[in-house]
Amino acid sequence: PERTLSRKINEAILSVIIEAIYEKDDILEIYLNEIYLGQKGSVSINGVGEASSFYFDKPVKKLTLPEAATIAGLIKGPNHYSPYVDKSRCKDRRNMVLKAMNRKGWLTDNQLKAALSAKVEPAGFKLQGNKAPYFIDYLSRQIETLYPTEVLNSLGLSIHTTLDMQVQTAAELALEKGLARLEKSNPALRREKVEEKLQGAIIVMQPKTGYILAMVGGRDYKASQFNRITQSRRQPGSAFKPLVYLTGLEEFTPASRLSNDPKTYMINGKTWEPKNFLPSDEFNVSMREALAKSYNLATVDLAMKIGLEKIVNTTTGFHFSTPVKPYPSLALGAFEVIPLELARAYCVFAADGMQSYPLSLKDVTDENGNLLKQKHMNIERLTSSSKAFIMSSMLRSVATEGTAMSLINRGISWPVSCKTGTTNDFRDAWFVGFTPDILALVWVGFDNGDSIFTTGSAAALPIWADLMNTIPQYVSENWYKMPAGVVQATVCSESGLSAHKGCPDPEKEIFLKEKDPTVFCPIHKKPGLLDKIFNLIGKDTNDSKT
Known part of the structure; x- marks a missing residue:
């Protein structure tokens, strides 16, 4: 006080x-x-x-x-x-x-x-086998935020939570098995001391309501009550990139071309040379491909074109509580976030541009069944439904042609938007995936920042897939309907501009209505009148031969 x-x-x-x-x-x-x-x-x-x-x-x-x-x-x-x-x-x-x-x-x-x-010899304590202990901790703090003290001091209250015990159990088992699998595959990850063991965390939410269905804040609550979902601060790495690309939609489109060439940047008088995780011979890529394959060079190129201050403003608007600075490395997630806040940010894409408040309780009733009035938590529109739809589409490409293609081999055959994340020296591994009905974030790492020697797609993705395969009631083939502010057009895969008959590899792409491409591809020669005549002559000749 x-x-x-x-x-x-x-x-x-x-x-x-x-x-x-x-x-x-x-x-x-x-x-x-x-x-x-x-x-x-x-x-x-x-x-x-x-x-x-x-x-x-x-x-x-x-x-x-x-x-x-x-x-x-x-x-x-x-x-x-x-x-x-x-x-x-x-x-x-x-x-x-x-x-x-x-x-x-x-x-x-x-x-x-x-x-x-005399020695100091405590008896040692055993926590009761409470179900979802990390969730209960979060609930106990949140209820004090949403309800006045005098109300909570009343007798006979009934608290109705958002917890789904089937999802919670599935999340706990998926994390337990996933961490054990990693330790078995790489003995260097094993630690003897309980407080030094490999850790992980999972949050599962309904993106439109903000309801928390499951929360696993660590490997073993008895060993550590530190909730890594709500209390830890970790670098998100490439899991942050979607906010860069969302900011980029102000000026560019999923078909816009980005440079994937190595470049050197000056930061406070020092040189910075970002690199792609794997070498690539693609030096000019579309925004969609850059996000799907998580190209660092192309992402930094986009960030520098749109301006780092704009990305900072987007991040602040998404209610990240950790400080963000306008450095080029921001584009690669080189700053700390709280995992719950990162999950909440992804909910915006999954919920048509709206951001809800992460809730652990639905309501509280008194002994007579009367609903008690709680503090109202606002649902905000942070981006348009059109931009959210395009972002969900681009993130779906991560699963179909990008860093999460292995999902199909793990039984995930239904549509999903997702993003992998790995930080420098493999300190953090992330995977966030969502559908219109459910969103789950998985983090794996050591509390002290030791390397886990692998990526988000190898460490966190399998845990996410195991979890989803055990909660089929939340899985469906449903997908987002294209909003009125989005149009589809055929573009040249090389220029990203409107395709004509001379473009050898045209493809379908979606755009904000106001950014529908009107300029034709200048790279390839557009067929002229003589070309059309020769084509017709060639066609007639071939027809006569047959």
Whole structure:
């Protein structure tokens, strides 16, 4: 709470009233029964009774002197001095309490000596087998945001969540199997210490409503309650590129040509030479192909053409809370994001340009079944339905002709828009895929940033595919209907402009209505009158021979 003069005055008045009503021993008892003394997952430890059980698995009356001093030492910073966090720091704090007791004459020198020599030995705690623990943690925080405290203090409340336990179970199993598969295929990924093991996270959402169907914030909640979906900050790598291409639709089209040639850029007086992940002999590519095959050089070329400040503005408008700077490396996702915010950004493409709020609960009712009023969370339009449709189409090409072509070999035969992501030195592997009905994001990596020696398509994509194959109720052949603001035209595959009969390889492409190509391809010779006559003569000659 904010420290204000009025608050201090109110606290002073309250303390006077309490002292007038209760004896000092009663006040101390109330304090000791309510004081915050640590955290057990999403549940707070309040009072010395709970703390005694949590830390030493015994009632208060059976605590030894060193154990009692340990709990007393926690008051200043329960999670900082917790024996479950740092035994050495906890022991130093305990010893400080014991020495203070000795100075006050409450302990003899012999008692102090014996207590100081005692080891800090917490009982160890086992979290209850709560289902979807990371989701429950997120829910407990969100409900406090959406409902006033006085409402939540009411008895008999019923909380209706967005969680789908079948999806949650499928996500947990897919992550467990996927990480085990990676460790088996590459022994260098194995770690002995629990806190150093290979990690992963999954978020599954309904893009139009923002409902969170499943949330897996880590490999093992008992080992780590750190939620990598909501709390970690990781570089998205190529998973960020769709926001660059969305910004590019202001000036360009999916057929526009981009340079895939190596270039050198100057950043703060230093040279920067981006490279493609794999060598390519395609030096001039369309926007669609550049995104599908995740070409770094072409993406940076697009970013420099449209302006980095515009990409920053797009990113800020999509409600990323992490700082973004207008550096060329921004185009390649060289900044940190919170995975939940990245998933929310992709929901815009999947939801016709609208961005919903990530929700873990639908509503809360009182004991009489009356619906309680919650804080309203806005749904915003961040881009037009036409641009969202084009982006979904371009991201569908990632699966049909790009870095996620392996999906078909993993049983994903239905339409899906998606993007892979890999960061420098293989520190992070990403895969985000969606349909009109469901969106799922998968991240794999080490908490300390160690390399996982593989890509998003090899590490995260298989986990996503395993998950989707086990929830067929969310899979369908349905796809987006082309909005009125989008048109289809035939273009030359080499120039990206309107094709004529001289273009050897014409192809269909979609455009914003206002950017429908009207200029014909200048690369190939358009058949003239003589060409048409010769063609007709040749055709007649061939017909007579047959």
